[in-house]
Amino acid sequence: MTAGAERPSHFERPGKRVALPLFMPVYQSRSPTFRLTDWQSDPPIEACIVNAFFLYKQREIRRALLESGSLHDHIGFRGIVATDSGAFQGFTRRLYLRNRDIVRFQDQIGSDVLAPLDLVTPPGNGFTEAEKKLVATHKRIVEALAIAERSVVAGVQQGGRFLDLRQRSVDELARVGVEYLAIGSLVPFFNRNHDMGFVASVLTGARKTIGADVPIHVYGAGDPCELPFLYGLGADIFDSSSYAHYAKGGFYMTPYGALHDAGRLIAGEYRCRCPVCTVAEKVQDVFADEERLARHNLWTICTTVDALRALEDECALDAMLARILEVHEAWFPHSDLSKTWAESQSAPG
Numbered sequence: 060m061t062a063g064a065e066r067p068s069h070f071e072r073p074g075k076r077v078a079l080p081l082f083m084p085v086y087q088s089r090s091p092t093f094r095l096t097d098w099q100s101d102p103p104i105e106a107c108i109v110n111a112f113f114l115y116k117q118r119e120i121r122r123a124l125l126e127s128g129s130l131h132d133h134i135g136f137r138g139i140v141a142t143d144s145g146a147f148q149g150f151t152r153r154l155y156l157r158n159r160d161i162v163r164f165q166d167q168i169g170s171d172v173l174a175p176l177d178l179v180t181p182p183g184n185g186f187t188e189a190e191k192k193l194v195a196t197h198k199r200i201v202e203a204l205a206i207a208e209r210s211v212v213a214g215v216q217q218g219g220r221f222l223d224l225r226q227r228s229v230d231e232l233a234r235v236g237v238e239y240l241a242i243g244s245l246v247p248f249f250n251r252n253h254d255m256g257f258v259a260s261v262l263t264g265a266r267k268t269i270g271a272d273v274p275i276h277v278y279g280a281g282d283p284c285e286l287p288f289l290y291g292l293g294a295d296i297f298d299s300s301s302y303a304h305y306a307k308g309g310f311y312m313t314p315y316g317a318l319h320d321a322g323r324l325i326a327g328e329y330r331c332r333c334p335v336c337t338v339a340e341k342v343q344d345v346f347a348d349e350e351r352l353a354r355h356n357l358w359t360i361c362t363t364v365d366a367l368r369a370l371e372d373e374c375a376l377d378a379m380l381a382r383i384l385e386v387h388e389a390w391f392p393h394s395d396l397s398k399t400w401a402e403s404q405s406a407p408g
Contacts, residue, residue, distance in 0.1 A: 064154060065271040066295060072171045072211070075139055079274060080290050082258070082281070082364045083108040084139055084357060086134060087302035102361045105138045108298040111165045111173070112145025112156065118151050121164070130168040141172035141213075142297070144242075146179055158199040159206060168208045172239055172276075173210040175199040180219035180244045189219035193228050196243075201235060213241040213276065216265060225261050229268045239276065240269050242294070246279040253285060253316075253387075253396035259292055260402030266293030283363040284316045287380055288400060297364075302356035306349050312356040314363055315386040316394070321346055323390065333358035 066098055086107040114120050124133055130140055135163065142165045143153055143405065156177040165173035176199055178192035192257020196217045203212045214237030218224030232240060242265060248257045265275055274295040285303055289297065302312065310317040312327050323329060324342045331337075335355045337347050370376050380400075388397045 066266070066293060067272055067274050070139070070274050070296070071376050072139060072331070077105045078368050079295040080286070080364050080367050081106055081139075081296045082360055083139070083296065083298035084302065084360075085110075087300070088135070093166075102358070103363050104361065106141065107138065108141040108143060109134065110148075110171075111142035111161060111168075111170065112144065112148055112154065113404050114143075114168075115156075115161060119278050124168045126157070128169055130170055133168075139171045140169075142170040142174060144169075144174040146174065146175045146177045146215075148175075153183075159202055162203040162212075166207045172213055172390060173203065173207060173255055174241070175203040175212045175215060177215040177217060177243055180217045182247055184219045186221055186224070186299045189217070189221055189224055192219075193217045193224055197228065198285060200232065200237070204235065204237075207285070212237065212238050213239050215241045215243045216261075217243050219244065221255070222257075222260055222264070225263050226268070229265050230263060233268055233270075237269075238273060240265060240273050241276045241278055243278050246278055249285065250282070251258045253282075253394050253399075255288055255292075255396065255399040255403050258289070259399075259406070262289065262292035262294055281360060282317070283312055283314050283360045284383065284396075286360070286363055287314075287367060287376070287381075287383060288396075291376055291380060292403075299360075302360055303353045304358050306353035309346060309352070311346060311352060312359040314359065315383055316391050318390075328390075331355065331359070333362075 067076055067079055070081060083106045084104060087110050114124060118298055124130060127133065131137060144161045145156060146153060156176065161176055162173060177196040180189050180192045200212065200214050214232040215230065216225060216228045218228045242261065245258060245261060249255060262275065269275065275293055276296035277289055277294045279299055280289055280297040281301030284296055305312055305317055310319055321342045333355050334352050335358070336342065336345055345355055370379065384400065385396050387394060
């Protein structure tokens with residue numbers, strides 16, 4: 060693998076130490092799928108991510124959080140809690156929010172990892188727009204580093220579809236000494252058809268520049284079929300609400316790709332041992348129940364990450380990826396995963 064063993068093995072915050080890789084489910088208090096009491100099962104959830112913008116914009120919640128200073132108490136979770144600034148919401152509408160205000164709020168309520176109000180840069184942005192967003196995002200990161208007293212600041216890489224801008228972003232983040240690197244606006248480049256070409260260049264470059272001690276978080280990554288490849292390229296931390304979104308669309312996650320019908324499961328090509336599937340009379344019952352499907356999906360993601368943690372060496376990771384590619388290609392012959400992964404591994408540098 061490109062990343063090899065030169066990467067952090069743990070992520071630490073005061074009183075907390077979790078092994079890497081790590082998956083952070085998105086926490087939403089109003090959805091039954093996201094009940095924290097259901098997250099204490101096997102495998103346990105050790106971290107989550109919360110949208111701080113949604114908390115900030117509700118005056119009563121904001122006041123209560125600032126008075127208590129404890130986001131962990133508010134959501135009833137003692138593990139690692141990261142926060143999102145609302146940057147994605149800012150991509151679709153004007154937030155009327157200043158970077159320093161949302162950064163200070165995240166820090167005051169005790170977020171373990173806070174996010175600056177970075178500027179999302181989709182693939183369609185041209186060079187000039189992408190560069191402007193990179194410059195603005197970097198200024199906001201520097202501002203956040205000067206404000207934060209309790210939280211680690213996520214240094215967010217932007218740059219859109221331009222590798223030279225992506226590299227410039229990481230170079231600048233390394234110079235200012237970020238202790239946590241987040242890769243922003245990357246998921247749209249590979250989530251359509253598992254295309255690993257661009258993501259491989261971005262992640263290998265980022266890992267080489269940032270060094271072995273800084274964790275790399277890919278914002279929005281949450282497909283269990285893709286996570287082992289992202290990990291092989293140097294990423295350590297992932298977050299997503301994919302398990303719920305996939306369930307809403309009727310998709311059943313497996314380590315080899317998401318299925319939209321139970322045919323392969325009925326044929327015995329894959330058997331899930333999660334608490335949902337083992338008690339279901341028929342696998343069709345899981346497909347028919349969005350909440351149960353979401354719980355299955357979350358379990359699948361977490362057990363995939365656990366399997367990555369258990370790998371003993373690079374050869375074991377190679378074997379795991381080879382098995383995923385074998386099954387994935389048989390199930391999804393039109394996917395780009397096998398082709399683009401092979402190309403990424405044969406590319407120079």
